[in-house]
Amino acid sequence: MLTIGFIGAGNMAKAMMQGWAGNADIHQVVYSPNSGAQVAAELGLEAKQSALDVWAESDMVVLAMPPAQLEAVAKDLQLGIMMKPSVIVASVLGGVSLATLHAAFGEHVMVARTLPNVNVALKYGYTALAFDANMDQDVKGAIAALFLELGRTDELPEEQFGAVSALAGSGPAFVAAFAEAMTQAGIQAGIAPDTAARLAEQTVVGTARHMGDLKKDPMTLAHEVMTPGGSTAAGWEALEQGNLNGLVADAIQATMKKNAEFE
Ligand SMILES: NC(=O)C1=CN([C@@H]2O[C@H](COP(=O)(O)OP(=O)(O)OC[C@H]3O[C@@H](n4cnc5c(N)ncnc54)[C@H](O)[C@@H]3O)[C@@H](O)[C@H]2O)C=CC1
Numbered sequence: 001m002l003t004i005g006f007i008g009a010g011n012m013a014k015a016m017m018q019g020w021a022g023n024a025d026i027h028q029v030v031y032s033p034n035s036g037a038q039v040a041a042e043l044g045l046e047a048k049q050s051a052l053d054v055w056a057e058s059d060m061v062v063l064a065m066p067p068a069q070l071e072a073v074a075k076d077l078q079l080g081i082m083m084k085p086s087v088i089v090a091s092v093l094g095g096v097s098l099a100t101l102h103a104a105f106g107e108h109v110m111v112a113r114t115l116p117n118v119n120v121a122l123k124y125g126y127t128a129l130a131f132d133a134n135m136d137q138d139v140k141g142a143i144a145a146l147f148l149e150l151g152r153t154d155e156l157p158e159e160q161f162g163a164v165s166a167l168a169g170s171g172p173a174f175v176a177a178f179a180e181a182m183t184q185a186g187i188q189a190g191i192a193p194d195t196a197a198r199l200a201e202q203t204v205v206g207t208a209r210h211m212g213d214l215k216k217d218p219m220t221l222a223h224e225v226m227t228p229g230g231s232t233a234a235g236w237e238a239l240e241q242g243n244l245n246g247l248v249a250d251a252i253q254a255t256m257k258k259n260a261e262f263e
């Protein structure tokens with residue numbers, strides 16, 4: 001039995017807990033000052049009274065609190081790190097580098113920097129991973145296997161994490177924004193709000209599965225839908241005139257700029 005401990009019980013932590021919940025070989029414990037007990041009860045996990053209690057019981061500790069809490073949490077864990085240095089730290093803290101994590105926890109602590117997205121809740125996530133240069137291959141493999149269970153993963157250079165965070169970490173929000181824009185356009189066109197929302201959601205879900213399951217890239221699928229001289233091509237032209245690509249590029253750049261402020 002492997003014990004994964006969470007420090008923080010917000011949206012990202014919950015998504016990971018949900019993703020690993022069905023695995024009978026994983027025991028999950030959680031501490032969060034406000035919501036830990038409630039989230040643990042909701043998901044059938046064990047709530048702990050402190051970050052130190054989580055550390056004492058865990059093989060791997062997931063740091064999933066706001067990045068600004070890093071120093072405070074590291075201080076709370078000082079005794080645990082001395083008593084049980086074998087615990088692996090998997091940080092999901094946006095913009096917090098391996099170097100910063102080591103500065104907080106000490107050089108000898110095994111640390112992985114991970115960047116998951118909320119779709120890990122249903123094992124359809126994407127997680128970027130970066131490891132200490134000297135981390136043992138077996139430990140790397142074990143961490144990667146855990147995240148692979150939650151969807152796709154890649155080991156990527158840390159300097160790409162700002163861009164990866166914008167595309168894959170923040171990405172679900174941006175795809176959701178497109179679904180919302182379609183819903184609003186449907187309402188404007190006279191469709192009842194709940195029907196418009198259902199149409200938009202099913203279209204986004206179905207399109208994602210179509211590309212994924214049938215292995216089609218976006219433009220192949222788009223061309224299949226665009227009957228030559230038909231109505232989709234007219235709508236596509238409006239998207240191009242409105243510079244959808246430019247707008248998305250701007251959103252990614254703005255997200256990366258903010259990520260760079262955290263680094
Ligand atoms: N939400 C997302 O899609 C993603 C979030 N992240 C990262 O995950 C981390 C958490 O983000 P969210 O879940 O979105 O935020 P959130 O606000 O939903 O959750 C933060 C959690 O940390 C807890 N917390 C605050 N101070 C604490 C402390 N001193 N000790 C223990 N727990 C404490 C809060 O009670 C709350 O449960 C951030 O570092 C963020 O960069 C990374 C990738 C994606």
Ligand SMILES: O=C(O)[C@@H]1CCC=N1
Pocket residue numbers: 094165169170
């Ligand atoms: O918005 C944020 O700061 C975090 C990082 C990636 C997704 N959510």
